[in-house]
Amino acid sequence: MKYLKVGDEILFSGVIYTARDQAHQRLVKLKKIPFDLEGEVIYYCGPSATPKGKVIGACGPTTSSRMDKFVEPLLKKGLVGMIGKGGRSKSVRQLIKKYKALYLVAPSGCGALLAQKVISKKIVCFKDLGPEAVYRLEVEDFPLIVAIDSFGRSIYEDL
Amino acid sequence: MNLKKLKKQVQELTAKANFSLGSDVSGLLAKAYRLEKNKRAKNALKQIIDNADIAKKERVAICQDTGLPLIFIEAGKKITISNDLVEAIKQGVEDGYRKNFLRRSIVDPLKRGRSSYRGAIVHLDFTPKVSGLKITVFPKGFGSENKTRLKMFDPTADFTEIEQFIVESVQLAGAQACPPFLVGVGIGGTSDTALLLAKKALIEKANILNSTEKKILKKINMLKIGPMGLGGPTTCLSVKIRTQDTHIAGLPVGVNISCHALRRATLQIL
Numbered sequence: 001m002k003y004l005k006v007g008d009e010i011l012f013s014g015v016i017y018t019a020r021d022q023a024h025q026r027l028v029k030l031k032k033i034p035f036d037l038e039g040e041v042i043y044y045c046g047p048s049a050t051p052k053g054k055v056i057g058a059c060g061p062t063t064s065s066r067m068d069k070f071v072e073p074l075l076k077k078g079l080v081g082m083i084g085k086g087g088r089s090k091s092v093r094q095l096i097k098k099y100k101a102l103y104l105v106a107p108s109g110c111g112a113l114l115a116q117k118v119i120s121k122k123i124v125c126f127k128d129l130g131p132e133a134v135y136r137l138e139v140e141d142f143p144l145i146v147a148i149d150s151f152g153r154s155i156y157e158d159l
Numbered sequence: 160m161n162l163k164k165l166k167k168q169v170q171e172l173t174a175k176a177n178f179s180l181g182s183d184v185s186g187l188l189a190k191a192y193r194l195e196k197n198k199r200a201k202n203a204l205k206q207i208i209d210n211a212d213i214a215k216k217e218r219v220a221i222c223q224d225t226g227l228p229l230i231f232i233e234a235g236k237k238i239t240i241s242n243d244l245v246e247a248i249k250q251g252v253e254d255g256y257r258k259n260f261l262r263r264s265i266v267d268p269l270k271r272g273r274s275s276y277r278g279a280i281v282h283l284d285f286t287p288k289v290s291g292l293k294i295t296v297f298p299k300g301f302g303s304e305n306k307t308r309l310k311m312f313d314p315t316a317d318f319t320e321i322e323q324f325i326v327e328s329v330q331l332a333g334a335q336a337c338p339p340f341l342v343g344v345g346i347g348g349t350s351d352t353a354l355l356l357a358k359k360a361l362i363e364k365a366n367i368l369n370s371t372e373k374k375i376l377k378k379i380n381m382l383k384i385g386p387m388g389l390g391g392p393t394t395c396l397s398v399k400i401r402t403q404d405t406h407i408a409g410l411p412v413g414v415n416i417s418c419h420a421l422r423r424a425t426l427q428i429l
Contacts, residue, residue: 130273145387
């Protein structure tokens with residue numbers, strides 16, 4: 001991951017966990033979170049319902065900056081990557097540098113296209129939150145751009 | 160009027176609004192793609208266009224944020240509006256969301272908790288100049304809605320100050336609100352009217368602009384935010400302004416931004 005630098009365009013294949021506003025609020029309050037964050041990537045996303053015969057509904061990124069205030073506790077628990085859309089605060093950029101993490105952006109407003117890159121979807125926790133629950137997604141060739149690299153260099157200006 | 164039939168029509172209208180872009184918006188995107196020279200921006204525009212094609216073909220939502228559904232009802236001269244009629248339309252929208260696997264994104268503002276499909280917002284206008292019933296379903300995504308701005312100008316303010324306010328609002332929206340944008344501006348009325356006019360401006364044909372709108376569009380595109388906020392001249396596709404008479408003491412201006420996936424579909428009955 002340290003070889004990825006700001007502006008790099010990649011196709012990611014692997015596992016990501018969805019979490020947005022409400023899930024973050026719960027995750028940072030829990031002493032022990034229901035899944036291991038060590039080395040994992042969180043995707044700021046609340047997918048549409050899954051149509052019959054499909055793996056997932058539309059699943060594009062949501063605005064990352066709303067999650068800025070929850071970033072540090074999750075980095076402490078081993079989180080290494082975040083995927084979303086738009087810029088971040090200066091403090092998040094510095095935290096990414098400190099923890100040698102990454103922030104990537106997915107094509108915003110392209111939920112139908114991204115749905116085709118998801119191979120499997122499994123609920124992990126907070127089922128009551130519906131679209132805001134945590135889902136484990138297995139993705140293939142998920143198009144991403146490195147927006148903040150592990151040196152704290154950003155493609156966007158600080159918010 | 161056959162309310163059962165109306166409900167079905169509105170249900171399909173809701174699907175159409177969420178699965179396909181209007182020809183005005185898709186035309187603007189195609190034109191932007193043709194003209195874009197910045198490689199990264201061109202690629203982002205290609206993804207946006209491909210996404211819309213996939214959504215339409217696969218009947219999947221264009222965006223996972225299927226919005227807070229807005230319903231604009233325009234009742235012409237020969238239309239009698241009843242509770243049953245409005246309820247049938249609302250039910251049609253709700254069914255459209257549920258049956259087409261769109262996202263349930265509506266919650267109590269303070270308790271939050273479990274989200275639902277119920278809570279579409281209805282705007283009703285009486286338009287005596289036309290005879291029929293016009294229904295528009297407009298799923299408004301909140302990434303862009305969160306960037307809404309209102310300013311109460313002095314009545315003696317220069318129009319350049321208003322222009323500046325509009326451009327600044329787009330700048331503040333930045334990469335977060337999914338550029339390239341379509342911008343709706345409402346001028347006049349009271350504070351609430353100005354913002355409602357801005358929404359209504361977004362329903363109008365996005366590819367027909369007057370000279371003032373074209374001028375502001377040009378200024379916005381000098382911001383170089385670009386698709387996904389990655390630079391290039393394609394920051395905004397359209398600016399539409401609607402006005403209404405206001406009070407001698409004021410000049411309210413509302414700015415409502417739509418992401419590139421401006422989704423609204425209209426049904427004209429009779």
